[in-house]
Amino acid sequence: MNRQITLASRPKGFPVPDDFKLVETPIPEPGEGEVLSRTLFMSVDPYMRGRMNDRASYAANVQIGDVMVGGTVGEVVASNDPDFEVGDIVQAQIGWQAYGVSMGSNLRKVDPDLAPVSTALGALGMPGLTAYCGLLNVGQPQEGETVLVTGAAGAVGSIVGQIAKIKGCRTVGVAGSAKKIAHVVDALGFDAAFNYKEVADYSAELQRLCPDGIDVYFDNVGGAVSDAAFPLMNVHGRIAVCGQISQYNLTEVEQGPRFMWHFIAKRLTMRGFLVSDFADQHAEGLKQLAVWVNEGRIKYREDIWEGLARAPEAFIDMLRGGNIGKRLVKVAD
């Protein structure tokens, strides 16, 4: 039998385990041009919270009773596409389930000799590409500039900071625990970082850690750290809006200080993006990320929970900031 996790109810605020339901269904048969994969790892990502809402946003939302969406790494167990053979490892988008069919055109082959296959959901997958495409296209970091990254210990932020270092920037991270701060500074090589849960005056701390101001602000989180960052942006600074995880579980729109004046005084540019906006750079980006990973210039950490049944819990905990590095769920060996 197949096992699937479906959306049982739409969350009000933070999701709870009862918003999800584990169901058993027959394993599907692949149709013409389709490939059946058996999930080894599934990804839980912040964006999935938006798909649980009533209203569609930039992508369609999940309907009640539907399988939760998301990326997987799996093994091909049946194939009606000549490009894929049984035993191939593929990155698919079949969501939170043990088996699923995909059109071959929606699959990406993963080379198990290049790196652990789970990285196809992290440093060498969507989060890595989000960091790569977003930082380079929107942030446009120049040598000697200061790059501020929120969610610095997360799947995207941890890669952003390391690419910024490769580009010769001073890199400052913000994260939510002492362990995360130690990780990004000691293991990942950020120049500095602070724990926003412990620091009271974000503005003073940012001024201390960014003595030359901020040239690139790569934001995964939003909220009060952004409030403190805008006034410290340098002339012609760039703000890459990648995520706003501090806002996803609010039941009312939060208020904050107006900041558009700074955009005039400093001639700032702020741009929101999705990784799919840069689809034409994905192949090149994955190649470059793999080189950097193999050279040891990009380190990654995975935070793996075991068992499909624990996916809701792994997801909710990630939304609360429980992960260091890429949160994954291991579904099968």
Next chain:
Amino acid sequence: MNRQITLASRPKGFPVPDDFKLVETPIPEPGEGEVLSRTLFMSVDPYMRGRMNDRASYAANVQIGDVMVGGTVGEVVASNDPDFEVGDIVQAQIGWQAYGVSMGSNLRKVDPDLAPVSTALGALGMPGLTAYCGLLNVGQPQEGETVLVTGAAGAVGSIVGQIAKIKGCRTVGVAGSAKKIAHVVDALGFDAAFNYKEVADYSAELQRLCPDGIDVYFDNVGGAVSDAAFPLMNVHGRIAVCGQISQYNLTEVEQGPRFMWHFIAKRLTMRGFLVSDFADQHAEGLKQLAVWVNEGRIKYREDIWEGLARAPEAFIDMLRGGNIGKRLVKVAD
């Protein structure tokens, strides 16, 4: 004798007449390479409010006792620069005074046969260029798109809307009186406009007037109208931040709903700018604006107060939205 208006005290909130002082001083002698001009018209503009503050922003602030800064149109009365003759009409930056010296390199000759010389401070001057450079570079309006303009009856907004019409856009204005609304729709040809002082639900009104959403938001004002505009932006929308006049006289930073999430969902770009960022386009811009004015495709309105002594009052009233079109002060015939 020369007459000058100096900064007497730094305003707390809205400026008051006592923040300014009218003083008499000797008419200065032009030094080497300098030109003495007698002011005919002087400009009052929203940006001057920022110069009255304690802290320098993108430009140096005015010190207590200094002449208020600003653009003028004057007649050359003495010249030590061979490029300028007595009787020439020049656009200068000598501020709020009846006479002043400038380096010739800081003057722009004004052709009195092209248009009334006062337009060198409005449609054919800094405000016109601000509209032209800002809309075309930052807004990048495409035929058939919807352009929303705040401060639509002001010196910049009125030109922005007309250029947007020339570019084939649906153009919607926001302004603060019934007279202004009538002016921008009936005289300037905006497709629609609303009076933000009379409309209660900005979001509903914007949805009504922008049925296809907003592609370009050219903002001179900020505040609650912006709050309503962001959620209605279309995918790949552009926000040109030109002014934030609603915020200039606040004594505390105003709070508003956080809106960065919309930047991700719609992949918006917001960019603040100064007209000086596009200095290399000014000559071409002035030429194009003059063509449009002479073809009757850009109409302008001037709102002229008489007498240098009334400049503070004219300025304060402009900050309160009293002007329709470009607010000027006529200093001499």
